[in-house]
Structure formats: structure tokens, C-alpha cells
Amino acid sequence: MALSLAVSPCPNDTFxxxxxxxxxxxxxxxxxxxxADVDVTNTAAERGEFDLxxxxxxxxxxxxxxxxxxxxxGALGRGCGPLVLTREPRADLTGAxxxxxxxxxxxxxxxxxxxxxxxxxxxxxxxxxxxxxGVADGTYDAGLVIHEARFTYQRYGLTALxxxxxxxxxxxxxxxxxxxxxxxxxxxxxxxxxxxxRESLRKGWLDTAASQExxxxxxxxxxxxxxxxHIELYVNEFxxxxxxxxxxxxxALLGRAAAAGLTPAVPSLIC
Numbered sequence: 001m002a003l004s005l006a007v008s009p010c011p012n013d014t015f016x017x018x019x020x021x022x023x024x025x026x027x028x029x030x031x032x033x034x035x036a037d038v039d040v041t042n043t044a045a046e047r048g049e050f051d052l053x054x055x056x057x058x059x060x061x062x063x064x065x066x067x068x069x070x071x072x073x074g075a076l077g078r079g080c081g082p083l084v085l086t087r088e089p090r091a092d093l094t095g096a097x098x099x100x101x102x103x104x105x106x107x108x109x110x111x112x113x114x115x116x117x118x119x120x121x122x123x124x125x126x127x128x129x130x131x132x133x134g135v136a137d138g139t140y141d142a143g144l145v146i147h148e149a150r151f152t153y154q155r156y157g158l159t160a161l162x163x164x165x166x167x168x169x170x171x172x173x174x175x176x177x178x179x180x181x182x183x184x185x186x187x188x189x190x191x192x193x194x195x196x197x198r199e200s201l202r203k204g205w206l207d208t209a210a211s212q213e214x215x216x217x218x219x220x221x222x223x224x225x226x227x228x229x230h231i232e233l234y235v236n237e238f239x240x241x242x243x244x245x246x247x248x249x250x251x252a253l254l255g256r257a258a259a260a261g262l263t264p265a266v267p268s269l270i271c
Contacts, residue, residue, distance in 0.1 A: 002032040009218040012234035018211035020200035039102030057177040058109035067182035075179035076238040081165015082107035093120040096141035174249040
């Protein structure tokens, strides 16, 4: 029976899951793949729609009753945080209309924590590919962006008001937890799924050329050089194993969010 998997078409996800999706991991089941932006998977996971799913760490408080966090396959690291972009110089987001990629994304949660005391006037959830053009043409005063936008925002004449990853790392000393892989309880054995994903990642690292056609075909018109930067930044040691620093980072994010009244409280993820 096929296992349903939902991830983004971003290069880090297609790199990590290429071997698993294409039946190259011994003992793994057939995969029924769905590509979707993380704002979509956050909502779909709340309905329990997928067996394995990539979601935002910020969405975990609404999902851990149905899913278990896997300690591999996700996006977490240093120097890879979301950016708050503007066209015109400004000191903060007071009074601003801000375009964000989703209301339960880690990026938005970080922005809310960072801008506490000087919040924007209005938030609009906008498809990711519309954010930078919308800020550039004045539709929005600021935009919250993730992933490959780190490498391309200057092309739109935009400047970074804040690097939320730098802010988070300076404040906590921890890496930034962005995307998590979850396994649906009662459907997927977490230990087995972890080994499938780790083996898929190992195969990707061992033969980087094998996945290139698949990655580029789904990279939403990203240039090969940007794709390479994207993978090098977001596929790292934490993708293979969260470890104590990764789990501490997730705990810190969710603990701060709950303390600020932004999300429900959850038990510690550190066993």
C-alpha cells in the first residue's frame, strides 16, 4: 500500500526525498507524492491528510495529537533564517502592511516575536512568489520571505530590514527551526520512516547528480546556481539528525511562542 507524502517542491525537499520517492530505498513502501507549499501542508496536516508531511515548526502545537516529530529530513540550521524586506528604509514595522507566506509558518511566528512592542498594522497572507514583487511595486510596505529569496531579493531593489535568523541565533545561541517532518500516528512507524528518510538523504549526498533532473524540474524556475546554494544551505547535519541542539531550538521557539500567548503550549520535545 502506498504511503502518502507531502513536501514542498523546493530543492532541499526534492534533494532529501528523491531516492525515497523514486523507489531507491530498500524496504521502503511505494510513495504517493503531493507537492504543496508549507502553508497548505500545515492546514492539511491538521486534518490528518498525509502519512508523512513537511510542516512548519510553528504549526506543531496544532499537530502533535495526530503526528509524531521525526528527528530527520527537515529544515533547521544557522544562517538560513527568514528575512523582513522593504523597498524604503524604515526602523521597524510600526504601521506597516506586511505580506507573509502563511499565518502558521515559522517565519511569521519569528516575525511576531521579533516585532513584539512594535507590531505591523496589517498582515496579508500572500502566495510566496507574489511577496517580493508586491513589496517592490508598493502594494505592501514589507514582506516576509524564506528560502531562495535570500539569494535574489536584491534583484527587486529591496533591502533587508531584519534577518530573523541572525536575530534568533544572537538571542538564543541556537539554530533556527524552520520545517519539520511528521509521521502520522497509527499509520507510520516513526523508527522505520526515520531510517527510510536518512537512507534517502545518504543516497542523495553519495550521488548528487542522480537527483538533479528531478530537482530542477520542480524548482519553480530557479537558476541552477541558486538551486545549488539552496541545497547547500538547507540540507545539513540537522537534516540527518536533529540532535540536542535541534530539539533545544524547537523547544525554545515553541516555549517562547506559548509564553507570548501566540500558540498553545506543548510538552518538551526533548525526551
